[in-house]
Amino acid sequence: MTDMTGRGKTLQSLEALQTEAVSFVGTLAPKEKGATLVTLSGELGAGKTSFTQGIARALGIEEAITSPTFVLEKIYDLPQDTGRSFARLVHIDAYRLEGEESLLPLGVDLLLPDPKNLIVLEWPEMVEGQLPTPDVAVSITVEPDITRTISYA
Numbered sequence: 001m002t003d004m005t006g007r008g009k010t011l012q013s014l015e016a017l018q019t020e021a022v023s024f025v026g027t028l029a030p031k032e033k034g035a036t037l038v039t040l041s042g043e044l045g046a047g048k049t050s051f052t053q054g055i056a057r058a059l060g061i062e063e064a065i066t067s068p069t070f071v072l073e074k075i076y077d078l079p080q081d082t083g084r085s086f087a088r089l090v091h092i093d094a095y096r097l098e099g100e101e102s103l104l105p106l107g108v109d110l111l112l113p114d115p116k117n118l119i120v121l122e123w124p125e126m127v128e129g130q131l132p133t134p135d136v137a138v139s140i141t142v143e144p145d146i147t148r149t150i151s152y153a
């Protein structure tokens with residue numbers, strides 16, 4: 001079960017991480033105002049993109065979710081079942097962004113006001129001060145035995 005209390009939860013495998021992502025998506029719903037922003041922190045290879053893949057699959061995206069490290073941003077239209085769900089998944093990898101207004105070319109100022117957007121951003125540390133406080137800050141820690149610990153704040 002997903003522990004949303006901010007305490008770490010141990011995940012033994014990639015599959016467990018992606019199952020965790022599916023449970024996590026179930027806790028999210030569009031807000032009245034503004035996009036829902038989820039940040040993913042953790043070292044290179046921790047599983048941030050893999051977690052996003054789990055989110056994408058849970059939202060019904062069939063196409064492969066590749067790491068956006070080189071394209072920086074990918075926007076997926078979501079299949080609409082009810083009016084109460086997100087219309088788009090925006091996956092941003094800020095790893096290669098540098099400078100104070102580095103997010104602007106990605107159109108983030110246009111994406112943020114729309115409650116229909118679920119924005120999942122890897123490497124929030126690289127764009128500090130450029131975004132509102134995230135709705136959920138996810139941290140993934142690599143343990144010495146290759147398991148991962150995930151926590152939510």
Ligand SMILES: Nc1ncnc2c1ncn2[C@@H]1O[C@H](COP(=O)(O)OP(=O)(O)O)[C@@H](O)[C@H]1O
Pocket residue numbers: 011012013014015017042043044045046047048049050051067122146147148
């Ligand atoms: N318990 C685990 N949870 C998540 N990923 C794992 C785990 N064990 C091994 N891996 C591997 O770690 C890698 C994580 O890669 P990725 O999701 O691209 O990381 P990041 O986006 O954080 O740089 C994948 O190759 C995955 O197979």
Ligand SMILES: [Mg+2]
Pocket residue numbers: 048049050067068069093122
């Ligand atoms: Mg990544």
